[in-house]
Amino acid sequence: xxxxxxxxxxxxxxxxxxxxxxxxxxxxxxxxxxxxxxxxxxxxxxxxxxxxxxxxxxxxxxxxxxxxxxxxxxxxxxxxxxxxxxxxxxxxxxxxxxxxxxxxxxxxxxxxxxxxxxxxxxxxxxxxxxxxxxxxxxxxxxxxxxxxxxxxxxxxxxxxxxxxxxxxxxxxxxxxxxxxxxxxxxxxxxxxxxxxxxxxxxxxxxxxxxxxxxxxxxxxxxxxxxxxxxxx
Amino acid sequence: xxxxxxxxxxxxxxxxxxxxxxxxxxxxxxxxxxxxxxxxxxxxxxxxxxxxxxxxxxxxxxxxxxxxxxxxxxxxxxxxxxxxxxxxxxxxxxxxxxxxxxxxxxxxxxxxxxxxxxxxxxxxxxxxxxxxxxxxxxxxxxxxxxxxxxxxxxxxxxxxxxxxxxxxxxxxxxxxxxxxxxxxxxxxxxxxxxxxxxxxxxxxxxxxxxxxxxxxxxxxxxxxxxxxxxxx
Amino acid sequence: xxxxxxxxxxxxxxxxxxxxxxxxxxxxxxxxxxxxxxxxxxxxxxxxxxxxxxxxxxxxxxxxxxxxxxxxxxxxxxxxxxxxxxxxxxxxxxxxxxxxxxxxxxxxxxxxxxxxxxxxxxxxxxxxxxxxxxxxxxxxxxxxxxxxxxxxxxxxxxxxxxxxxxxxxxxxxxxxxxxxxxxxxxxxxxxxxxxxxxxxxxxxxxxxxxxxxxxxxxxxxxxxxxxxxxxx
Amino acid sequence: xxxxxxxxxxxxxxxxxxxxxxxxxxxxxxxxxxxxxxxxxxxxxxxxxxxxxxxxxxxxxxxxxxxxxxxxxxxxxxxxxxxxxxxxxxxxxxxxxxxxxxxxxxxxxxxxxxxxxxxxxxxxxxxxxxxxxxxxxxxxxxxxxxxxxxxxxxxxxxxxxxxxxxxxxxxxxxxxxxxxxxxxxxxxxxxxxxxxxxxxxxxxxxxxxxxxxxxxxxxxxxxxxxxxxxxx
Numbered sequence: 027x028x029x030x031x032x033x034x035x036x037x038x039x040x041x042x043x044x045x046x047x048x049x050x051x052x053x054x055x056x057x058x059x060x061x062x063x064x065x066x067x068x069x070x071x072x073x074x075x076x077x078x079x080x081x082x083x084x085x086x087x088x089x090x091x092x093x094x095x096x097x098x099x100x101x102x103x104x105x106x107x108x109x110x111x112x113x114x115x116x117x118x119x120x121x122x123x124x125x126x127x128x129x130x131x132x133x134x135x136x137x138x139x140x141x142x143x144x145x146x147x148x149x150x151x152x153x154x155x156x157x158x159x160x161x162x163x164x165x166x167x168x169x170x171x172x173x174x175x176x177x178x179x180x181x182x183x184x185x186x187x188x189x190x191x192x193x194x195x196x197x198x199x200x201x202x203x204x205x206x207x208x209x210x211x212x213x214x215x216x217x218x219x220x221x222x223x224x225x226x227x228x229x230x231x232x233x234x235x236x237x238x239x240x241x242x243x244x245x246x247x248x249x250x251x252x253x254x255x256x257x258x
Numbered sequence: 259x260x261x262x263x264x265x266x267x268x269x270x271x272x273x274x275x276x277x278x279x280x281x282x283x284x285x286x287x288x289x290x291x292x293x294x295x296x297x298x299x300x301x302x303x304x305x306x307x308x309x310x311x312x313x314x315x316x317x318x319x320x321x322x323x324x325x326x327x328x329x330x331x332x333x334x335x336x337x338x339x340x341x342x343x344x345x346x347x348x349x350x351x352x353x354x355x356x357x358x359x360x361x362x363x364x365x366x367x368x369x370x371x372x373x374x375x376x377x378x379x380x381x382x383x384x385x386x387x388x389x390x391x392x393x394x395x396x397x398x399x400x401x402x403x404x405x406x407x408x409x410x411x412x413x414x415x416x417x418x419x420x421x422x423x424x425x426x427x428x429x430x431x432x433x434x435x436x437x438x439x440x441x442x443x444x445x446x447x448x449x450x451x452x453x454x455x456x457x458x459x460x461x462x463x464x465x466x467x468x469x470x471x472x473x474x475x476x477x478x479x480x481x482x483x484x485x486x487x488x489x490x
Numbered sequence: 491x492x493x494x495x496x497x498x499x500x501x502x503x504x505x506x507x508x509x510x511x512x513x514x515x516x517x518x519x520x521x522x523x524x525x526x527x528x529x530x531x532x533x534x535x536x537x538x539x540x541x542x543x544x545x546x547x548x549x550x551x552x553x554x555x556x557x558x559x560x561x562x563x564x565x566x567x568x569x570x571x572x573x574x575x576x577x578x579x580x581x582x583x584x585x586x587x588x589x590x591x592x593x594x595x596x597x598x599x600x601x602x603x604x605x606x607x608x609x610x611x612x613x614x615x616x617x618x619x620x621x622x623x624x625x626x627x628x629x630x631x632x633x634x635x636x637x638x639x640x641x642x643x644x645x646x647x648x649x650x651x652x653x654x655x656x657x658x659x660x661x662x663x664x665x666x667x668x669x670x671x672x673x674x675x676x677x678x679x680x681x682x683x684x685x686x687x688x689x690x691x692x693x694x695x696x697x698x699x700x701x702x703x704x705x706x707x708x709x710x711x712x713x714x715x716x717x718x719x720x721x722x
Numbered sequence: 723x724x725x726x727x728x729x730x731x732x733x734x735x736x737x738x739x740x741x742x743x744x745x746x747x748x749x750x751x752x753x754x755x756x757x758x759x760x761x762x763x764x765x766x767x768x769x770x771x772x773x774x775x776x777x778x779x780x781x782x783x784x785x786x787x788x789x790x791x792x793x794x795x796x797x798x799x800x801x802x803x804x805x806x807x808x809x810x811x812x813x814x815x816x817x818x819x820x821x822x823x824x825x826x827x828x829x830x831x832x833x834x835x836x837x838x839x840x841x842x843x844x845x846x847x848x849x850x851x852x853x854x855x856x857x858x859x860x861x862x863x864x865x866x867x868x869x870x871x872x873x874x875x876x877x878x879x880x881x882x883x884x885x886x887x888x889x890x891x892x893x894x895x896x897x898x899x900x901x902x903x904x905x906x907x908x909x910x911x912x913x914x915x916x917x918x919x920x921x922x923x924x925x926x927x928x929x930x931x932x933x934x935x936x937x938x939x940x941x942x943x944x945x946x947x948x949x950x951x952x953x954x
Contacts, residue, residue: 049679050672051717052606071717100708100716122606127683131604132691140363141426142284142354159700166704193697194605208282215281219359221690226453227364233425236391240398244332252332253283253303372827373890374748374818440746447745451823458917459828465889468855472862476796484796485747485767513911514904515949516838535949564940564948586838591915595836596923623932630936657929658837685922 028066028093031059032082035066035117038203042121043074045211053121054099057203058109060116063087067105069096100167107171108199112183117203119210125217126196126210129153133192136216137232139223143216144233144241148185151213152177156192170194185246188213260298260325263291264314267298267349270435274353275306277443285353286331289435290341292348295319299337301328332399339403340431344415349435351442357449358428358442361385365424368448369464371455375448376465376473380417383445384409388424402426417478420445492530492557495523496546499530499581502667506585507538509675517585518563521667522573524580527551531569533560564631571635572663576647581667583674589681590660590674593617597656600680601696603687607680608697608705612649615677616641620656634658649710652677724762724789727755728778731762731813734899738817739770741907749817750795753899754805756812759783763801765792796863803867804895808879813899815906821913822892822906825849829888832912833928835919839912840929840937844881847909848873852888866890881942884909 038055042048051074056067066082083094087109089102099105105118121127129136129151136151138144154173161169174189174197187209188198196217198209223230232238245252270287274280283306288299298314315326319341321334331337337350353359361368361383368383370376386405393401406421406429419441420430428449430441455462464470477484502519506512515538520531530546547558551573553566563569569582585591593600593615600615602608618637625633638653638661651673652662660681662673687694696702709716734751738744747770752763762778779790783805785798795801801814817823825832825847832847834840850869857865870885870893883905884894892913894905919926928934941948 049675069718096718097715124679124683125686127604127606128686128690131683131687132694134691139425140359142359156698157701159698162698162700162704193603193701211281215356219356219363221686222357222360222453223363225457225689226360227366230364234388234391234394236394237389237425240394251329254301254329371889372823374823443745447820451820451827454821454824454917455827457921458824459830462828466852466855466858468858469853469889472858483793486765486793513907533950561947561950588911588915589918591836591838592918592922595915595919596926598923620930621933623930626930626932626936657835657933685918689921 028059028062028064028084029079031057031064031066032079032084035068035082035203036077036079038117038119038207039068039077040074041204041207042119042210045207047121047123047210047214048074053119054101054105055117055119055203055207056099056102056105057117058115064092065102065106065109067098067102069094070099072096101170103165103167104171104174104197107168107175108197111171111175111178112199114184114201115187115199115206116201117206118197118199119203119206120195120197121210121214122195123210123214123217125221126190126213127194128221129217130190130195131193135190136220138238139220139230140233141237141241142219144238145245146209146212146242147188147216148182148238148242148246150232151188151190151196151216152181152186153190154192185242260291260294260296260316261311263289263296263298264311264316267300267314267435268309268311270349270351270439271300271309272306273436273439274351274442277439279353279355279442279446280306285351286333286337287349287351287435287439288331288334288337289349290347296324297334297338297341299330299334301326302331304328333402335397335399336403336406336429339400339407340429343403343407343410344431346416346433347419347431347438348433349438350429350431351435351438352427352429353442353446354427355442355446355449357453358422358445359426360453361449362422362427363425367422368452370470371452371462372465373469373473374451376470377477378441378444378474379420379448380414380470380474380478382464383420383422383428383448384413384418385422386424417474492523492526492528492548493543495521495528495530496543496548499532499546499667500541500543502581502583502671503532503541504538505668505671506583506674509671511585511587511674511678512538517583518565518569519581519583519667519671520563520566520569521581522579528556529566529570529573531562531566533558534563536560565634567629567631568635568638568661571632571639572661575635575639575642576663578648578665579651579663579670580665581670582661582663583667583670584659584661585674585678586659587674587678587681589685590654590677591658592685593681594654594659595657599654600684602702603684603694604697605701605705606683608702609709610673610676610706611652611680612646612702612706612710614696615652615654615660615680616645616650617654618656649706724755724758724760724780725775727753727760727762728775728780731764731778731899732773732775734813734815734903735764735773736770737900737903738815738906741903743817743819743906743910744770749815750797750801751813751815751899751903752795752798752801753813754811760788761798761802761805763794763798765790766795768792797866799861799863800867800870800893803864803871804893807867807871807874808895810880810897811883811895811902812897813902814893814895815899815902816891816893817906817910818891819906819910819913821917822886822909823890824917825913826886826891827889831886832916834934835916835926836929837933837937838915840934841941842905842908842938843884843912844878844934844938844942846928847884847886847892847912848877848882849886850888881938
């Protein structure tokens with residue numbers, strides 16, 4: 027019944043491995059069927075070479091497993107919180123990819139230092155606050171989600187589909203599970219180039235707003251002219 | 259009729275992917291038939307695994323599509339401006355390769371720090387000025403080309419077949435589409451080694467002019483003795 | 491008679507090569523059968539492409555070869571010392587992997603800068619003292635082991651299954667030879683990200699104890715809820 | 723007649739490509755038959771995918787081609803100078819590998835910062851002086867060789883089989899062409915780890931002489947006990 031959703035989510039998870047964003051069982055991707063109120067997510071702690079569509083876990087919006095023999099990813103509650111807050115997203119992705127994690131560990135947002143960044147993310151990549159001891163002590167994964175949502179007050183989640191959880195690593199999202207993974211791949215490359223730019227030239231300033239908006243609007247929204255015609 | 263040109267341009271684009279200079283649909287290569295006044299270029303936003311010679315777009319020197327169902331690369335006007343200004347070039351290439359983009363984002367020219375650089379580029383790799391708001395607002399891609407051409411006043415484009423567009427990334431060119439890609443590959447390696455050299459030894463000076471000229475002339479021009487005999 | 495042990499140890503050694511932690515004959519993994527008092531270890535100086543289970547060397551706990559035509563790894567005495575001191579471990583691994591070796595050469599412990607580290611290692615990765623001339627002069631490999639054991643006084647070796655030998659490189663261990671290799675792979679990634687974090691943000695502090703303990707306990711011990719149910 | 727020599731030299735050149743030390747036609751390896759006074763070397767400017775044993779060029783000790791239709795590597799005179807000065811070597815290798823070239827471009831010797839270095843090179847990797855204008859103007863490649871030889875006065879070339887040519891890149895050598903390549907691979911890894919060590923900990927000191935000698939003697943000379951028994 028949810029075969030397509032499970033297949034999409036499985037494929038998106040495998041793509042993390044293929045793109046070298048994960049090792050072992052690190053990372054997880056989910057997808058949502060908003061009409062049915064069902065989320066498919068990677069099972070917890072299963073290695074990528076053992077993933078199949080059948081092994082994806084289906085849960086409802088409260089996180090209760092409705093199909094599947096395996097436990098869902100331990101980050102499930104973070105995913106659900108994001109689906110609740112960002113209405114237009116269809117997929118969520120979490121990795122510990124090298125350079126995005128380096129920025130997360132440094133507790134620094136990634137400034138928009140070039141057009142590669144502006145082509146995909148409309149502004150600096152935000153970093154959350156560090157978590158309080160009480161937020162860690164209970165419902166940790168849920169609180170991680172809440173922290174992200176709080177950080178996005180006033181921001182457009184679809185124009186800025188990535189966040190760095192302080193001391194931890196990145197979450198990305200998109201209209202579909204595969205979009206969320208594409209954003210994770212691009213975030214990693216943007217993070218790597220921003221890292222190199224600041225090591226080569228500490229204090230390098232962000233690009234101008236007109237240049238940033240120009241590049242973002244070339245690829246996104248009604249005036250986009252990059253790529254081939256398609257409904258967005 | 260332009261089957262050879264389209265095949266050459268397609269192959270050069272695929273080489274970008276093979277050499278790890280691009281991800282997804284980033285980057286583009288074009289080639290020109292100067293007799294006929296026709297340019298073949300990658301279609302916009304098409305992934306490398308879906309490229310075929312048939313899908314290359316043919317345009318005239320005003321940028322009007324004369325063959326092909328797809329939109330040309332959004333960077334087309336930059337390519338055309340370079341063909342207009344640099345009479346001896348037959349191919350143009352644009353990437354967001356990691357280290358060349360880092361230098362572009364740092365808005366710094368790449369100094370000639372070693373013979374690897376001097377073997378291929380006769381002087382530091384120039385960086386353009388940053389663009390003004392009015393240059394961004396209309397005809398952005400054309401203005402990018404004009405900015406590059408302006409930066410090359412007094413420089414020999416064939417002896418220095420690369421530029422860094424400030425805040426953006428590199429363009430390279432050459433006698434053919436494949437030459438333009440070779441220069442993009444070598445630029446990336448030169449950029450990577452210059453980056454490492456300055457991190458290890460900030461303030462390292464450029465190599466001497468005699469050493470630079472010696473290496474460049476070993477490989478280029480009438481006194482070249484590197485490689486096997488051939489007409490150049 | 492020890493076919494399974496030899497097969498496990500061989501496979502774990504080959505994994506080092508597959509995961510790009512070694513070149514040529516660098517690195518070595520061993521495994522122990524505690525009931526029989528037998529250790530299987532990689533032969534010294536043999537390249538990975540020539541390793542087979544049959545070529546693994548069996549030694550007793552004094553280091554005397556009991557089966558095999560080849561010399562055991564020159565680091566054997568270090569392995570034996572660790573088996574003697576850490577009663578619950580079943581495998582030991584030594585590599586010169588790039589980033590873990592960089593930290594070893596810098597003679598600095600790896601601070602716990604993020605949850606990736608805390609997921610796997612319960613505290614900073616310790617670095618040994620530098621060796622005295624007399625410790626180098628005789629029984630060097632044995633003394634290397636003693637130095638590690640001394641450094642672990644008061645530490646829980648299974649919760650912190652890695653050490654940096656100053657000026658040298660990492661040793662890791664685990665419940666089995668393959669666990670020891672998993673820890674070497676993760677150590678390398680943790681070392682790489684800690685290196686990048688401090689280059690980007692010198693002076694970055696360790697994560698809080700509650701966050702560190704939360705992540706470690708999600709994956710280890712009685713309250714673990716990461717992964718699927720299994721006996722640990 | 724020199725089929726074995728040509729096969730060995732071809733294989734050693736191909737190994738450079740396989741080990742990712744070169745791109746395009748960069749780099750070259752030669753081997754010598756000291757009895758016959760014949761050197762086999764890579765042809766100049768030929769890509770690795772087109773190399774065959776038949777295409778190796780045979781020259782005598784004056785550099786005159788005695789067999790082969792192609793021009794020898796433009797670095798031939800540097801190789802010949804090294805064969806003349808270092809009597810026990812059987813192969814020479816030149817690359818522009820990334821990290822060894824970074825050190826060459828920074829004009830800094832590679833300090834011995836760890837046992838990986840000491841296992842293979844008995845002391846810091848020397849860097850030559852920068853070349854004078856007159857040395858560049860004529861017989862440049864010969865003078866490069868002379869500069870290396872001058873730098874090695876008082877050093878044991880077989881215990882320290884590598885040099886950094888200032889502003890240029892590394893040369894390595896060994897008892898055979900394949901040994902010279904092994905030393906190039908290890909030099910690159912040593913250079914990479916030394917680079918990282920100094921970025922992480924500027925001012926890190928060299929390891930102690932006893933530790934350096936211990937590691938070098940474990941692997942080299944009469945008291946070596948690393949690896950399996952063999953005549954060296």
